[in-house]
Each structure stands twice: as C-alpha cells, then as structure tokens.
Amino acid sequence: MPTDLLLVLIAGVIAIVFANSIASKTGVAGPLVLVVVGVIVSLVPAVPAITIPPELILAGVLPPLLFSAAVSAPAIEFRRDITAIGGLSVLLVVVSALVLGVFFWWAIPGLGFPLAVALGAILSPTDAVATSIVKRLGVPRRVVTVLEGESLLNDASALVLLRTAIVAAASGFSFLATLGEFFWAVLSAVVVGVVVGFLALRLRHWTTSATANTALGLTVPYLAYLPTEALGGSGLVAAVAAGVVCGQGAVRWLTPEQRLSDASTWRTIEFVLEGAVFLMMGLELYGIVQGNVAADGGVAKALGIAALAFVVIVLVRAAYVVPMLSLHTRHVARARRRRVRAEQEAASVRQERRAGRARVDLDYFDASPLTWKHNTIIVWAGMRGAVTLAAAQTLPQATPERDLLVFIAFLVAAGSLLLQGLTLPVLAKALGLRREAAAGPPRAEIRMLDGDLRATARARLSSGGIARADGSPFPEGSHVRVLSRLGMDADLQGDGSIEFELQLAVIGVMRERLHELGRSGRYSTAALRYVLDELDASEISARLHLESEE
Structure with a gap:
C-alpha cells in the first residue's frame, strides 16, 4: 500500500x-x-x-x-x-x-x-x-x-x-x-x-x-x-x-x-x-x-x-406521510375489532397464541401512536x-x-x-418529543423481563426440572446462591464446579423462556437483546470458571 x-x-x-x-x-x-x-x-x-x-x-x-x-x-x-x-x-x-x-x-x-x-x-x-x-x-x-x-x-x-x-x-x-x-x-x-x-x-x-x-x-x-x-x-x-x-x-x-x-x-x-x-x-x-x-x-x-x-422532496414526503395518521387510526380500529372476534372464536392453542400476539400488537399501537407530531418528525427526518x-x-x-x-x-x-x-x-424539542433517552435500553421493561425469567428458573428448580448431566439432582443449597448471582453484578469467585454447572443449566432454562417470550411479542426487541446479552455474558463467565475448576 x-x-x-x-x-x-x-x-x-x-x-x-x-x-x-x-x-x-x-x-x-x-x-x-x-x-x-x-x-x-x-x-x-x-x-x-x-x-x-x-x-x-x-x-x-x-x-x-x-x-x-x-x-x-x-x-x-x-x-x-x-x-x-x-x-x-x-x-x-x-x-x-x-x-x-x-x-x-x-x-x-x-x-x-x-x-x-x-x-x-x-x-x-x-x-x-x-x-x-x-x-x-x-x-x-x-x-x-x-x-x-x-x-x-x-x-x-x-x-x-x-x-x-x-x-x-x-x-x-x-x-x-x-x-x-x-x-x-x-x-x-x-x-x-x-x-x-x-x-x-x-x-x-x-x-x-x-x-x-x-x-x-x-x-x-x-x-x-x-x-x-x-x-x-x-x-x-x-x-x-x-x-x-x-x-x-x-x-x-x-x-x-x-x-x-x-x-x-x-x-x-x-x-x-x-x-x-x-x-x-x-x-x-x-x-x-x-x-x-x-x-x-x-x-x-x-x-x-x-x-x-x-422543496419538492419535502412537499411530496409530507403529502404522503400526513395521511398515514388517519390510516393508522383506521388500522388500529379494525385490528381492535379483529382482536375481539379472534378472542371469542379462538378454539385451539395456535389460535389463542395468534390472538394473544394481536392483543400485544394493539397494546403497542395504543402505547405508541403515530400522532401528527410523530409524522412531522418522520417528514423532516427524510x-x-x-x-x-x-x-x-x-x-x-x-x-x-x-x-x-x-x-x-x-x-x-x-x-x-x-x-x-x-x-x-x-x-x-419544540414538539415535546425528546422524552426518551437518546441511547440505552428500556430499563423498566428489562426489569420485568428479568423477573419473568428468574421466576421461571425458580419454578423449574422447585419442581426438580433441572438435573445434572448424569440425572442426579443438584444440592439444595446451591439453588439460592446461583439465582442470586445471575446478572450483570455476578461475582463467581470461590464457588464450586457444581454451582457453575447449575448456573449453566439455569441459564439454559432462562434462554428457552426468553425465546418463548420473544415469539409472543410481549417485549421489545431492545429489551430481549439486552437480556440475551446478559445471559451470554453469564454463560461465558460460568464456563470459564468451570474449566478452571476442572
């Protein structure tokens, strides 16, 4: 070069x-x-x-x-x-x-x-x-x-x-x-x-x-x-x-x-x-x-x-984007009618799941409607x-x-x-739309998602649904310690190989639940990915400590 x-x-x-x-x-x-x-x-x-x-x-x-x-x-x-x-x-x-x-x-x-x-x-x-x-x-x-x-x-x-x-x-x-x-x-x-x-x-x-x-x-x-x-x-x-x-x-x-x-x-x-x-x-x-x-x-x-x-570009964009507001309102109204009808007619697990996802979608639209202020930003941001x-x-x-x-x-x-x-x-700022943080994940949603995953892990542990590779149960005392250590503030030094093995098993259960919640549409992509990154980091750390124990 x-x-x-x-x-x-x-x-x-x-x-x-x-x-x-x-x-x-x-x-x-x-x-x-x-x-x-x-x-x-x-x-x-x-x-x-x-x-x-x-x-x-x-x-x-x-x-x-x-x-x-x-x-x-x-x-x-x-x-x-x-x-x-x-x-x-x-x-x-x-x-x-x-x-x-x-x-x-x-x-x-x-x-x-x-x-x-x-x-x-x-x-x-x-x-x-x-x-x-x-x-x-x-x-x-x-x-x-x-x-x-x-x-x-x-x-x-x-x-x-x-x-x-x-x-x-x-x-x-x-x-x-x-x-x-x-x-x-x-x-x-x-x-x-x-x-x-x-x-x-x-x-x-x-x-x-x-x-x-x-x-x-x-x-x-x-x-x-x-x-x-x-x-x-x-x-x-x-x-x-x-x-x-x-x-x-x-x-x-x-x-x-x-x-x-x-x-x-x-x-x-x-x-x-x-x-x-x-x-x-x-x-x-x-x-x-x-x-x-x-x-x-x-x-x-x-x-x-x-x-x-x-000027032509902005005018054409505005002429297209502004009607999006009325179309969105009609779409939500039609979707709400379909939701009520779907919930009444749901006869199978698949139909119930589809109706549940439609309900979550409607909640998303209601929580974040495209008002004239949002359309103004969309026009000017082109x-x-x-x-x-x-x-x-x-x-x-x-x-x-x-x-x-x-x-x-x-x-x-x-x-x-x-x-x-x-x-x-x-x-x-003039439209009053700078309320969210310019960067960073939705913290409240992440806390709810994390709580859901921990509850699932505790339920599986209590029911004996998590066992070691040879089929034997994990020691009872390790359950609470492992669950308390799952997260960004994990400090795993000094734990034995059994607890690291249990942590990997619990992470697997939490990841399965995370995939299920991802398909349901209940949480945003940002929250799902943030929690997935936490699980990945915890798994890498547990594997490294488990290898050092061996």
Whole structure:
C-alpha cells in the first residue's frame, strides 16, 4: 500500500474519532461534523480535487453497513409497522422519482424525461447512515423504527428505477419491462440473500473459534451482494435479506462467544464506515464544484435547481406521510375489532397464541401512536446521504450535463443533512418529543423481563426440572446462591464446579423462556437483546470458571 494512501487512511480514522468526541461535547451529530470537516479540507488549496469511485461506496461500503443494520434490526417492531415501512420504501420512492422527474424535465431543458426521472430516482431514497442522527434525538422508538426500516429497503426501489430510467433513455421506455425488471431485482435479491444467510449460519455453526467465526461473518454481505448483482438484482437488498436471516438465526446457530464477538466487531466497523461515508461526501465538494464552474449558468444554476428540488422532496414526503395518521387510526380500529372476534372464536392453542400476539400488537399501537407530531418528525427526518451521491456518479459519462446532475445530487444530499440534521433537535424539542433517552435500553421493561425469567428458573428448580448431566439432582443449597448471582453484578469467585454447572443449566432454562417470550411479542426487541446479552455474558463467565475448576 502506498505510504500516501496509508497516511490518508490513518488521518481519516483519527478525524472520525475526534469528530465523534466533538459531537458528544457540542450536541451536534457526528455525521454533520464530518461533512463540515470534509468540506473545509476540500477547500484547502494544497488539497487536490478528490473523486471517490461510486463503486467504492455502492459495492464496498454500503453492503456491510446495511448488513450490520439488518442484523440488529428490531424484527418485532418491523413486522408491526411493515405497512408504513413498505409504503415509504416503495410507493413514496416511485412517486417522488416521478414528481421530481417532471420538475427536472422542466428545469433542465434538453435533459429528456427518462434522464429526469433517473435524477429523481437518485434523490428519492433516504439514507440508512443519515438516520443515525435521529437515533440520538431521543424521539419515540417507533419513529426510529419506521425511519430505519424505510432507509434499509428504499435503496432497492431507487436504484432499480435509476437503472431502468437509464436504459429507457438509451432504448425507449416499456412499462411491462420496467415492472418486470423491478420485481426481478427485488425477488432475486431476497432469494439470494436468504439462501446466503442460511448457509452462512450453518457454516459458522461448524466453526468453533469465535475469532475465525467473526472473520467468516465479515464476508457474508459481499457473498450476498456479488451474485445478486451478477443476476441483475439489487445487491444491497440481498445484503439486507442476509442480515435479517443472520440476525434472527444467531441465537439458535451461534454460541454466546460468537454473538458477543460479532456485536463488538460490527459496532466498530459501523462506526468507521459511517464516519468515512460522511467524510468522503465533504471531501468531494471541490472536485464537483470545479466541474460546474465553467458550465453555462455556473454554480448558481445548480444551487437554484437543488433548492427547488429539496422543496419538492419535502412537499411530496409530507403529502404522503400526513395521511398515514388517519390510516393508522383506521388500522388500529379494525385490528381492535379483529382482536375481539379472534378472542371469542379462538378454539385451539395456535389460535389463542395468534390472538394473544394481536392483543400485544394493539397494546403497542395504543402505547405508541403515530400522532401528527410523530409524522412531522418522520417528514423532516427524510435526509438524503451517501447513496444519493454514489448513485449520481453512476450516471453514464455521455449523459447530457452530467456534471450539473451530480452537483445537484450533492447539494441536495449535503444540504438536507446539514439543514435537517441541525434543525431536527430543535424541532423534536419544540414538539415535546425528546422524552426518551437518546441511547440505552428500556430499563423498566428489562426489569420485568428479568423477573419473568428468574421466576421461571425458580419454578423449574422447585419442581426438580433441572438435573445434572448424569440425572442426579443438584444440592439444595446451591439453588439460592446461583439465582442470586445471575446478572450483570455476578461475582463467581470461590464457588464450586457444581454451582457453575447449575448456573449453566439455569441459564439454559432462562434462554428457552426468553425465546418463548420473544415469539409472543410481549417485549421489545431492545429489551430481549439486552437480556440475551446478559445471559451470554453469564454463560461465558460460568464456563470459564468451570474449566478452571476442572
């Protein structure tokens, strides 16, 4: 590796770390600090114009980032709000691309409608990395869930529309061909992603070393991305599908050591790659501006079009999101009627379980309704980011006024990040939505869940349902000591091997109960994962002490 490139990488990592420190002290989101740092560096005369290959972001950075987000995605909450998430990630992207296409067709004479729609598709998706700004605001978790789900899935819709519009610009538009290409892109991605996720879980299950296992896990997003792209599908959707499968199957197929190693590794990768994306956005400013200075109309033309395009984006998003409130109210009302009917007609265990889950879902909707305040946050939080800029740079070199189109994409992406990102905290505070902690698990829910697991363990111990490997019972005196030591404050030094063996057996019982509660939907994904991490840590500690006793 050339020394200059190595120095740039080291400087980039240091900048990301210090930007995060500055953000924590000033209250400004880290991504915004990094964009500003990149812009300032790009304007230094000694720094040459920087052009980041779009393939580096689309194929190198986004697959692991989206995979990491999908692995930790709150599956229970995603299922509950799948209607809202699906509408935002597909329908809103299509509508936005078409409306923006009409605007660009008017604003840039000679561009042609297909290429105008292509630019509209580039500006349509919200950015998965940009939603990290929203997580720090402390707004209700349901709002964050909807925004995360939208940003995970809408890249497929936008990139397929972009690819189709470029083809239409060269060979003509066909509605059936466009529809077929869209479904194939999504279908092939889901199939490949799911298959790769299942195979990866089973292969990792056979790999006993946690370090080697994690190294193997780092290849999964690319193993999903590359074949899907070769088949003409959306590699990013494949990475998301693989991440969902791996995230949901980790409890069954991976050991506690492997899960904890994965979590630590992916947090580090996500931290570095997120920062790199925003830093690169700022660094590209000078090179993009340089390509537009000599053009007719210069920078002013791009600024004017970008400003109007941003207004169109916000208006279209508001026109779609605001009716979500009335639709949600109707959905809850219909669901409540179905709940009463299902409870009256339940005749089997399966039907009772389904009715119970519907009841829990309704309680969730009642506890966290999407009011006009939440819809306002969802509208204003639709920031554009790295996907928009990377997609713009994939436009063919022969595209009319290509430099102008790329510059408009950059202005909208960077402008939305800065304008919306800086004003979101003020808006959330003005609406009175910053009541939750910006980070951290739901403590009250965790205490309830922990109490449920301990009660289950005590009941099994009292009934003699937990025995040693040879079938003999555990000593009675060890029961209370083990139960009191299960948790974050465990201090296991001095206990005998029998108590460590009992602790492992009790953890197994508690984990079974945790899986049962997870399927019921009674607890949030955040609480379930927090308690699972506690059990994993306790199991690792008990195994290490048991090995030392032997």
